[in-house]
Each structure stands twice: as C-alpha cells, then as structure tokens.
Amino acid sequence: MTSSRSSAVDYMMSISHSISAGDNIVHRLGREIVDGRHAPGDRLPDEATMLKRYGVSRTALREAYSKLTAKGMIIARPKVGTSVRPSSDWNMLDADVLTWHLQTRPLAGVAKDLYALRRMLEPGAAAMAATARTEAELQKIEDAYKQMQATSTYEAELVEADLRFHVAILNATHNHFIGAFSSLIHAAMISTFEVSWRGAEVSVFKQERLVQHGDVLEAIRAQDADLARLRMERLLDDSIEDASEVLGQHVKGSR
Template sequence: MPSDNPSRSSQNHVAREIARLIVTGTWPEGEILPREIELAAQFDVSRTSIRESLSILKAKGLIAAKQKAGTHVRERVNWNMLDAQLLEWTWALRPIAEFARQLLQVRRIVEPEASAICAVRGTDADLARIERAYREMEAAGSDARAYTEPDLRFHRAILTATANDFLVAFGATVDAALRMSFALSTRNPGAPSKSLPYHRAVLDAIWARDPNRARAEMHRLMDLTERNITTALARRKDGDALSSMLDADNAS
C-alpha cells in the first residue's frame, strides 16, 4: 500500500535502496557508508530523510555507527531476517532455492509444534477461526490467488491459538516469507485443491485435541509443501531471482 505520508514514503524508499546495496554485496560487511551529505545527493533527498532512513536500517541490524569511524555495514549474523519489511525488501535478491530451503526449515521447526500446542491450549473460538480460514480455502478451489490469503490466515491462526507471545510474533514477522513460500508451492497446477485434505487433517487433529496427531499432520503438510516447491523450482532456471517470478505473477 502506498504511504499517505510523502516523507515516510521517501524514507522507506531510501532505506530499501540502501538495503539492496547491502544485501547484494555492493556494500559488503564492514564497508563504511558514504557521509550523510553524499547519500542525500545520491538519493536526491534531504539529510533528514537520510538520517531517518539509516535509523530504520540500524533497527533492522544492517548497519551500526561508531563515533569518529562512521556508519558501517554489520555482519550478516546481526541482520534481523525475521523482520517482515526487511524480508519484503530483500527476498527478490536471493536465489529462490536457497531462500525456500531456509524458510521451510524454519517452518518445520515451528509449525508442527505450534499445531500440537494449539490442540491443547486453543480455545473453541480459536479453532473456529482456523476452521473459517479452511472453509475459505475450500471455496477458493484451484484459484491460487484466491487461495493464498485464507491459507495465510489458516497458518497464522494456528500460531495465534498457541497463546504464546513469541509464536504469535513469529507469525506476524514472517508473513512476507510465508507469502513467498505459498507463491512457490501453489504455482503447480491444482496444488491448492490437492493441499486441502492435508489442511483438513491438521484441522481435524486440532479439533480432536490430539497434539501428537496434530504435529504429525502438520509435518505431512510441510512434506507436501516441500514437494510442491521442489517441482516449481525445477521448472525454472537454476539461480533465478524471485523477483522475476513475482513480476510475472503481477503482470498476469
């Protein structure tokens, strides 16, 4: 969504462009950034906008400032890659296969256990929200675009139902990454409708208040997601950037 605040929009644009230079290695780890006045000229914005843009990037762990040494790019291990905005800015710059592999690893660690917790701790109202999301997925059928939003709500609702603040925050911060995962996994013809029985099995296990079964069924759903992603990637040239895929989707 475009910002109603021109100043905020300018800050986000500059922060995104600087993040791009860092993520692509144009400005590598340890690199000293140009001075504020030079950055302002480079991006044709005020020095105030530059300072605010740099503050955004500092909060995301990409850069740090040292007195008399200037602002430098931090090591990658310090980057907050669970920041939703940073994910949105950078995912198109990384090889799809590697990004998808890392994302799926994180989902496998978190979502099966979250499903087990949800089966035990989720309220009936929580489970009803998961059910509603499933019904909307069912109504979308094979329409991948219509399917994505309720699919996101399904997974987010499970995390929310754990009543664990950290798991709830996980769902919020990786929303952008989950969209990428779904964009890949649903590109195969018929993939959405084929995944419905797997989602239904997760939902039924949660309604049955069976944590072991809920955990196992979510693992099965993750297995299906991995197969769908692998198939989608096999149809593309190795190393293609995600941006080209997203651009094609937006144009269709």
C-alpha cells in the same frame, strides 16, 4: 516464479506507511545492502557523497541511517564511519528487511530459509493448539479450511485462505511469542505459499494437500497433540517438495 515474487513484494509494500524522503533512502540503501552492493564489513561512503548520490537532505539521510541501525544492518563508529554489519545481525523478522530479500535475492534461497523456520515452529504449534485452542479458535481454523476448499481453483484466494489457516493455528497456541510470528507468516510466506500450491498443481497433488490440511484440522479438533504435530510435519514436508517442483531445486535440503 516472477509472479510469486511480484505479488509477495506488492503485499509487503501495501502494508507500509507513506514513504518520506528518509524512508525512500531506507528502501534504496537497504536493497543495495541486501543485494551486495554494500557488503558486510564495507564502510559506506562519507556523508557528502551520500547526500549527492541520493539527492536528499542531511536530516533525511540521518533518519535513514537511524532506521537501518535499528534493523541491525549498519553501525556507526566515531572517527571510523558507518559500516555494514554481518548479515547474521540483520533483523530478518523486520518486514522491510524481508521485502528487500524478496526483491533482490533468488526466491529459492528465501523459501529454503522460511521453510526451515516453519518446519521448526509449526508442528510444535499445531500440537500446542490441539490442547490449548478454544471453540472459537477452532472455528477460525475450520473457516479458513472451508475457504481453501471453496477457492481451490483461484490461486490468490486459495493462498490467502491457506495463510489464514496457518496463522489461526499459531494464534490458537495462546503463546504470545509464537503468536508474534503470525505477522511474519502472513507477510513473508505469501510467495512460498504460491509456489508450493503451483507445484502441487503441476505434480497433481493439489487435492491431496487440501486433504492434509483437513487432517491437521481434525487432529486439532480431537485435541490429539501428537497426531497434530505429525500431520503438520507431513504437510510441510510435502509442501517443500511441491515448492521444489516450481523453484527447480531441492528446497527440502533445508530440513
């Protein structure tokens, strides 16, 4: 579990730009908010206290506040100060916010919520892809699947190929809103893909999961929307069970 969290965080940080003083405070304060040191509704310390605590300039602090405000995490009110907003207001599609959750929260909780999102999104996306995909898009899905087969004994390569498989299906819907989730899937799902494949290894279902991915591919190839939806549902449900093997709790409770 630790390696899953570490590689997921490493990946997320690798896609970030160079960190300025303001960005550094964004990451420090963002993590503190997510881990509860500054709880929703709490008012942040006054500016002088924050400047001393973090050892930055007023400009850097204000830059950090501006970015956290844009992420929906804090709000400034005249004569009141800056307060932490309810977690329901946080932009969970933001790569930084997601990274802070992976760094500070139990992976099981993050996995549960991500699987719930995938369970709502991906079966419908597979159905749409079955009728909307082009031959070039079908080839991308097939190439990713073949890479999964070829790298099944190498966890990192298998996870990357699996990510490409699911992202290719999302992109093949030709729906810009669904396609936009591909960046979330690629950046955020790496940890849960790892634990699900590790669970499949433990429960001796790894080969079966590979076959299930192939079944999804064949339904999309046949342009059978209903079958593609059903096969993706089964794949996700079984993957949730696999993740539970590693995380030690019933992630499937998110269904």
